[in-house]
Amino acid sequence: MKDYQHIYFIGIGGIGMSALARYFNHNGYKVSGYDRTETPLTRTLESEGIVIHYEDEPKKVPSDVKSTLVVYTPAIPKEMRELIFVRDQGYEIMKRSQVLGLISRTKQCIGIAGTHGKTSITTLAAFIMHQSKVGCTAFLGGISKDYGTNYLLPNEGSNIMVVEADEFDRSFMQLSPDTALLTSMDADHLDIYGDDSTIKKTFESYLDMVPSTGFVVYKKGIQIKEKKATCYSYSLHDNKADFFASEISVKEGGYHFNIHTPMGVIEGCRFTYPGEVNLENCIGAVAVSILNGVTKEEIKNIIPAYQGVKRRFDVQYDNNEVKYIDDYAHHPTEIKATLNSIKTLYPEKKITGIFQPHLFSRTNDFYEGFGESLSMLDSLILLDIYPAREKPMDGVTSKLIYDHCNAKKKCIITKKDVLKALDSEHFDILVTLGAGDIDTLVQPIRDYLERDA
Known part of the structure; x- marks a missing residue:
């Protein structure tokens, strides 16, 4: 690593990639990178002196091939222009896991x-x-x-x-x-x-x-x-x-x-x-x-x-009448564990859950398990599948989960209609679940609950 002056990250906004970026930034390297969208995490990285851009533009890659190490995440599509460029130009390229392994x-x-x-x-x-x-x-x-x-x-x-x-x-x-x-x-x-x-x-x-x-x-x-x-x-x-x-x-x-x-x-x-x-x-x-x-x-x-981890049983709002919990659970077993914990802590409380499935492949593999876990809710608000790195699969939609969920009340809506849907919900506990971009709903939901209090 000592021979490199610049570490360039393709997919710098990922949780694992950003930790590595911070490691190299702390150790005196020039750190920059690309990500698809601006997020609170990328803005924080930029405030720490890391240069980030949000368009797939090979000209933004550091020009000195010999002194630059390119780190990428497998979630990046193979056809991405910057990834093709650094391969064609002969940059040293490593997966995030390889770099982490070297440090370990x-x-x-x-x-x-x-x-x-x-x-x-x-x-x-x-x-x-x-x-x-x-x-x-x-x-x-x-x-x-x-x-x-x-x-x-x-x-x-x-x-x-x-x-x-x-x-x-x-x-x-x-x-x-x-x-x-x-x-x-x-x-x-x-x-x-x-x-x-x-x-x-x-x-x-x-x-x-x-x-x-x-x-x-x-x-x-x-x-x-x-x-x-x-x-x-x-x-x-x-x-x-x-x-x-x-x-x-x-x-x-x-x-x-x-x-x-x-x-x-x-x-x-x-x-x-x-x-x-x-x-x-x-x-x-x-x-x-x-x-x-x-x-x-x-x-x-x-x-x-210990105060915990953001998006892990993360209590976002509590006015003694209504509690709002945000959780990263995106597998049937995780959802069941989270809902069991809520029911143990708050017995007899009415629970509404908003779930965003993550990946078409995971939905296809576990839709029955998702339906069973989400049946623990009194009411389910189900969102469209967050694709992440994947392209759509024929016949795989949130409807598969919906059809296998026995919650007393359930609906499928788009993310933009969530706040409107909450107008017709009556709950003691509200929980958002998922690993996609459902976290962008957290602040709007908090604002909604505070206005409604």
């Missing part, structure tokens, strides 16, 4: 993997370690509400790197994890993996990369093969796990509990981030933190201050 080889790497929950655990583990004497640098898959960024600068003297290990495009196989945590191995990204067994084999291969001196941490109930690393399980309730919680109660706006570890019990813990799914994520984050040198006393003192 210079650090003691903690990689958090799994089809669900990895962003939440990565962000909390990074928060714990960054606040402790151990320290870390971190590449997150979401925006930390504590730090307002998806990249944490390294603490002085720390060589630990906490990173979200993304299974998309088999990206995590580029990492060199010394500690690996696995949250789940549910089927997803079947457009890449083909079938359930292949994705499970790939997760196993990821865990196999951890050396005998390292640690594998996995959610209790996942069946993994024997590993050369030392293995530990975690769970919220299962006392047969190596790390688990007991004496859980909800009071004073948070969870109170004990954490059982192989190193002893951490008594009197408090965690204020809502949702049982997040409490279980906390146990996983505590496990990798303790295994990498954070003390039990530090754990107890640090976790109450």
Whole structure:
């Protein structure tokens, strides 16, 4: 990396790409890039001194081929003009995952993997370690509400790197994890993996990369093969796990509990981030933190201050009568976990959900599961599919999900009609769900609720 002066990102506004851009910007490189649309995240990058443009224009690529490294995301279409240009001109080109892998080889790497929950655990583990004497640098898959960024600068003297290990495009196989945590191995990204067994084999291969001196941490109930690393399980309730919680109660706006570890019990813990799914994520984050040198006393003192991740059970509005929660859930299992958490925290409350399906392929693979999960709602407002990197598939629309959902009330509308649709809704809890551009509705919905209060 030292031979390069300029790092150019094609798709710089992606959550993983922007974290890398911040890493290189902090380390003194000239950083610039392209993205399709301007977003709050790209505007923040620009405020940090990173130059970004929003048109596919090869002339905007840095002209010095030898001193420029081009980093791209697989989500970029192959026919994009800038991508074709840098290939034809002989620029050094790497995928985001390759660059992240190179960085991980210079650090003691903690990689958090799994089809669900990895962003939440990565962000909390990074928060714990960054606040402790151990320290870390971190590449997150979401925006930390504590730090307002998806990249944490390294603490002085720390060589630990906490990173979200993304299974998309088999990206995590580029990492060199010394500690690996696995949250789940549910089927997803079947457009890449083909079938359930292949994705499970790939997760196993990821865990196999951890050396005998390292640690594998996995959610209790996942069946993994024997590993050369030392293995530990975690769970919220299962006392047969190596790390688990007991004496859980909800009071004073948070969870109170004990954490059982192989190193002893951490008594009197408090965690204020809502949702049982997040409490279980906390146990996983505590496990990798303790295994990498954070003390039990530090754990107890640090976790109450954690504020969470944007778009992960993110309470956007609460006037004691109506609550509005925004969540990134975009897989049937994630939606079920989020809605279960809402129902546990707010029993007997009427819930309206706005869901934007993400990808035609994912909708085609899981429309029955989406319908089942969304049937937990009292009312469903279903939006059109967000295509992201994909082109339409014949016969695949939101209607597939609609037909398999048994919510008492349901409708399919366009995104621009959401606020009008809310006029006819009667709810105690409103939740937006999805990984596309549904986040652009968050502020308008907040404004709508504040006007209506």
